Amino acid sequence: MLWRKIARHGLVLVATVLLGGLLSAMLVRLAPGFDVDESQLDPRLNAESVRALRDSRRAQRNVFTFYFHSLQAAGHGDLGTSISLGRPIRSLLHERSPLTLRLVGIGLLLSWSLALALALSGAWLRISAYDVGATVLSGTFLCIPAAVLALLSVLWNVPGALAIALIVFPRVYRYVRNVLDKAYRLPHILTARAKGAGETRILTWHVLPVAAPQLLAVAGVSVSIAVGAAIPVEALCGLAGVGQLAWQAALSRDLPLLTTITVLVTLVTLLANSSADVIGHMLRGQRV
């Protein structure tokens, strides 16, 4: 049963990633001004060079051919060359992904720590004023655009990872609070509390096993939110990560780079969601 679930997830993942890459390539191809290449206007280029540039552009005109060739090359480890930066995409990603991974990883860790700390302390204390305070705090961050938080992090010299954490935190907190609140209201928790079980024991033995699958699903979604948050943070804080690369690729209409990043982002978010789903399924299976 579990293997069938994993296989189904894998199939859906591959199909969605391939479709995502094709869709992004089609969008870029259909975008107004795709055929215009400013380098062709360079007066220093002779007729032969301009023709060579046009030929290379023509090769990208048929989006299906372009995408098929890209996939074939990707199979051999060649992700193509960025038009705007004139460098192999593989080396660009290799250089920039460690920073993005670190930012997203630390951001997720901080946001989850804050969300769990607030939600758990709220559930333990059961003071309505505390709960309202935490909700107002998360609600305020929810109402501030991600790009503003990125700008403020530059102004106050705050690390980019903290800006990502503050963008992700309110979205995570809302769900975590509801899941834990619901779990703490279950009858067997009340019984355990009435029998004198300590809060730590209630949390680890009775609440977490019930809430874990749902929390894992939120964790999967939070990866997608953090990846999205990395774009304004890296672009506005001048951090040379994949988010900034995506931003530059979008502005310069760099078809190969944009398609590769779209496939990569789709792959990361789908992998996170599928892993959360499969682990949640395993945990549910264990409980049964």
Next chain:
Amino acid sequence: MSIWRRVACAILLLVAGLSLAAPWLAPTGYAKQFRETAGAPPSRQHWLGTDDIGRDRFARVLYGTRISLLLAPAAALLSTLMAAFIGGLAGYLGGAWERGAMAVTDLFLSLPWLFLLITVRALLPLSVSPMVSVVVTFSVLGALGWTAAARVLCATAGSLRNADFVRQARVSGLSGTRLFWVHVLPNLKPVLYAQFWISIPAFILSEANLGILGLGVSEPMPSWGSLLKELEGLISVREEPWKFVPLLLLVVVVTSFQLVLSSQEEVAA
């Protein structure tokens, strides 16, 4: 209606009223430059000071609020209609239609919202007239924001497909199209209504993000996004706190929307 919702409604009405009264409250307009007082602090003449090129910030805030508050609902209407058409019809038809529509929806949802928005907006022309940039920005928001709503509507329409009254109408000989328009669509109204209102604050925030990243409404037209872009050159909060007024207004408006919509979210869920 709770007291907080009433207060939120009053704030929204007040802000909308003030923004609509912009031509009377700020007769100088949002584009007029006062070159001799560029970058000036608040004064009797310019309540919120002037920006780096001497435009009255108060006028720009009022006009920017008007643009964001008028066009976010327009984008929400577009996305809700698309969601109703795609999600509602897919749910009603079921089978391969439903699977196909949901595969496309899943594809859109698998990409982070801001990444998708930036990518699609950047593909469209950026050097356009201010009015066209307003239309393009909010059209992109509307055209891409339907996916989450389509999922909800597909599920709701799917449950209606096998409802007793729909089955009865079907065996009575009612055609598929008429059945959808007369019996299914009216029952989707509460969800559509909720989705419409929920989309508005989300689109206001998205426009602000696009504006700050330079992909929103172009100059000299103001919007909350372009007004917040001013924070980029901020030296210190203590020295120029008036530059935070657009952010404060945005937070107050979005919070008010959240308070008013808390009941709508329950319907959508």
